[in-house]
Structure formats: structure tokens, C-alpha cells
Amino acid sequence: MNVELIFKIAAIGIIVAILNQLLTKSGRDEQATMVTLAGLVVVLIVIVREIAYLFDTIKSLFGF
16 A cells, blocks of 8 residues: 555545635535535545556456
8 A cells, every 4th residue: 555645635635624614614614515525526536546456456466
């Protein structure tokens, strides 16, 4: 597992948390929710790519 992946996910989480707080404090709760959902989708896409890479590696390792 790559350490850069953990840092990338953490950075996305920090950015989303800051944006969420800023938007919530300014009274834009709907946009804050959308930013949170967008951050979640981005992290899920990154994780799905890594899982696909893991399955490809396992498939090539066992010769499936």
C-alpha cells in the first residue's frame, strides 16, 4: 500500500472539512452538503481504482 494514497485521502478530507465549515458558517448548508458528497465520491473513486489494481495484481499473480 502506498503512503501517498493515505496522504491524498487525508488531504481531501481536510479540504472538504474546511470548506464544509466555511459554507456552514456562512449559512449555505446545501452547498456544504454537496461539497461533502463530492469529497466522498472523489475518495470512493480513488479507492475503487486501488481495489481494481489489487485485483489485477492478484489475477496476474495466480494466472487467472
